[in-house]
Amino acid sequence: MEAVQSWISQHKLATIGTVWGGAIGASLTYSRARTPLKPSLRLIHARMHAQALTLAVLSGAAVYNYYQKLGQQNVK
Secondary structure (H helix, E strand, C coil): CHHHHHHHHHCHHHHHHHHHHHHHHHHHHHHHHHCCCCHHHHHHHHHHHHHHHHHHHHHHHHHHHHHHHHHHHHHC
16 A cells, blocks of 8 residues: 555656546546437536546645645654
């Protein structure tokens, strides 16, 4: 688990981009199977879902970073 955390902390932008791209793909796949929308609407909805997920990931990363720095200050 620590190896994954250290890789993510070293490659933050790549991780966020991967989550965003994965969310776009998953949302497009889901909407294609479930709803009869035009492709342009599917893309708009997929982008909105990916942005919401990216905001959630960024918020989680900010909280993690805050508590990580707080723990480092308590050690000193």
